[in-house]
Amino acid sequence: AQSVTQPDIHITVSEGASLELRCNYSYGATPYLFWYVQSPGQGLQLLLKYFSGDTLVQGIKGFEAEFKRSQSSFNLRKPSVHWSDAAEYFCAVGSTFGNEKLTFGTGTRLTIIP
Amino acid sequence: NAGVTQTPKFQVLKTGQSMTLQCAQDMNHEYMSWYRQDPGMGLRLIHYSVGAGITDQGEVPNGYNVSRSTTEDFPLRLLSAAPSQTSVYFCATRRLDVYEQYFGPGTRLTVT
Numbered sequence: 001a002q003s004v005t006q007p008d009i010h011i012t013v014s015e016g017a018s019l020e021l022r023c024n025y026s027y028g029a030t031p032y033l034f035w036y037v038q039s040p041g042q043g044l045q046l047l048l049k050y051f052s053g054d055t056l057v058q059g060i061k062g063f064e065a066e067f068k069r070s071q072s073s074f075n076l077r078k079p080s081v082h083w084s085d086a087a088e089y090f091c092a093v094g095s096t097f098g099n100e101k102l103t104f105g106t107g108t109r110l111t112i113i114p
Numbered sequence: 115n116a117g118v119t120q121t122p123k124f125q126v127l128k129t130g131q132s133m134t135l136q137c138a139q140d141m142n143h144e145y146m147s148w149y150r151q152d153p154g155m156g157l158r159l160i161h162y163s164v165g166a167g168i169t170d171q172g173e174v175p176n177g178y179n180v181s182r183s184t185t186e187d188f189p190l191r192l193l194s195a196a197p198s199q200t201s202v203y204f205c206a207t208r209r210l211d212v213y214e215q216y217f218g219p220g221t222r223l224t225v226t
Contacts, residue, residue, distance in 0.1 A: 009154075032213050043118075043204060043217035044157075051213070090156060094213055101172060102215065104149075104156040 002027045002093050006105035014113050015083055021076040021108050023065075023091030032094035033074040034102070035065055039087045047089075050074065061085070086112045116140055118218035120205050126224045127195040135190040135221050137205030144210045146188040150174065150201040151220075157204065163188055164210060195225045 003026040013019055025031055032051055036044040048059025055067040065076045074091060091105040121136045137146065147162035149172075159172030163182040177199060179191040188207075192199060205218040 004156075043219045044206075045217070046214060049214060101159055101162070104158075106154055106156040
């Protein structure tokens with residue numbers, strides 16, 4: 001069965017600092033991978049996705065993520081965070097073999113300090 | 115184009131009461147799904163549908179029923195609410211050939 005681990009429950013960074021959120025997945029083949037962001041009281045918004053091809057994917061709001069098959073990881077990065085990036089971030093994995101289910105990690109809450 | 119809408123936004127139920135959470139979409143997406151979000155557990159899939167008349171169970175289906183009579187609507191029914199069903203519920207939709215989900219704003223349900 002597919003699964004996702006986000007080892008960091010809560011991360012605090014200073015505004016302007018760089019950010020990396022970790023995501024490890026378990027899946028028997030090449031998965032579909034996603035990062036979503038959830039602002040307080042809101043639904044989830046897709047930041048970026050990886051299906052195939054270039055392992056470094058660019059998303060919205062200046063985020064990027066790198067797929068590393070050897071490490072089963074799909075870490076999210078941003079070179080300089082803004083106060084508006086404070087939110088909860090979810091990594092998700094989907095099957096490539098017709099299984100319609102998307103499995104989410106438990107999320108990482110990001111706090112930005114001035 | 116409203117996207118994915120959910121009603122109500124908030125609901126308080128007593129144990130044993132029934133209710134239906136509504137989800138509607140105007141994007142003509144074949145795939146619709148329901149998730150519940152609980153602290154420290156991420157989002158867990160309750161039920162999903164790949165088209166009108168077709169539904170299937172997700173990870174945590176017990177206590178919930180669904181039906182899909184139209185492409186646009188995918189209601190989630192709680193027949194006898196329990197405190198363990200206190201959660202935030204999200205509806206999500208996508209096209210079958212594009213693996214990118216669109217989420218509704220959520221319904222916060224409290225069962226006392």
